[in-house]
Amino acid sequence: MKAMVLAAGYGERMKPLTWNRAKPALPLLNRPSVLHLLEHLARSGISQVILNLHYRPDTIRALEPRIKELGLRVGFSEEAVILGTGGGLKNAEAFLTDGTFLMVNSDFVTDCPILLALEYHRQSQALATLILTPYREGTEYGAVEMDEDGSIVRIAGRPGPDSGKPRYHFTGIHILEQRIFKEIPSGVKSEINHEVYPRLIQGGARISGYVHDGFWRELGTPQRYLDGSLDLLARGDSGFLQRTRVREGLFSATPLSELQGAPGAAFLAGAGLKMEEGTSAAGVVLGDRVHLSRGASLTRSVLWDDVVIGEQSSLDECIIGHGARVPPHSRLHRKIVLDTESYGGDLKGLESRAGLLLTSF
16 A cells, blocks of 8 residues: 655744754654654555655655665655645655555654554545544644534535534544545645645535544644654654663663663663763653763753753753754753754744854744
8 A cells, every 4th residue: 555745845833943854854752753654654554655855855865765674665756846735646646556545744643543544434435534633622723523424524614614513633644545636636736625625525525534532743843843752752662662662761772871860751862872970861852972961950852963961951841953062051941952053044033142043932
């Protein structure tokens, strides 16, 4: 079975973290985030994937060997101009042959039972089935309204007025039949949720919804990326994590005997970690070659590779970019921190301080 992974976007909501790489290539638990999704697809019976590309395509193409290690055949569909979810799908039509297939966003992680959703899709005889998750008030996610028989009647506010039916959120997973391609114009930008599905619903086509009540985290903003990283780490049940499991809630590619500090629960460290005397870290993801200087304290933070935290510094709810060197005695809360010398992106909204660029989130 085949799947298309949507990976062409600019990652605007994740800036400045996406200044030099596509959003699916950002590290999640110390490996590119899209690999978590692709591993789940491979375990769910997907054998071939195609990823559409536009922004920083080299950062996705570079993952090809690692994607193949998951047992997947992989292709790429590069777009000179971003074509949207509908146009991008149409552009990849020649690859997505051979019956039912998946299209998925690339900015989430889930334990959704895709095989069960496929079975439901086939029984419903729908043109498309969207995998949904229970609605949560107060979020910015759009609502999907579904009838009692599992038919979606309204998505992204279209078509027509509020139906009064139960509401859900869309997870980013579509199950599709080949005839969907007849409904999408060639060579133009289009959005499947905002344009194609509402038109089909209005015309009487069956678009079904399958509700997943389990784990799902969207990673599209810095806050969601941080929260999703720590939630995924707290679960601790991926095969990838088990390779470095030391004990419950603690994973480290660096032997604990080499650390002078105190790692706490929900802790992941890459290779070459240095924790000096008096350091503590709990609810953290630490990349390779991270250095925590004497007395440093970290909670609920993600540090990328080659980060140095100065003596007696305290970080809470922070994302520290590659190679950043946080000065001694720093007190940071809900900050993105980037290295000034290596950063080459837009400076709008960034504060310069002690060789670093900082912004709140």
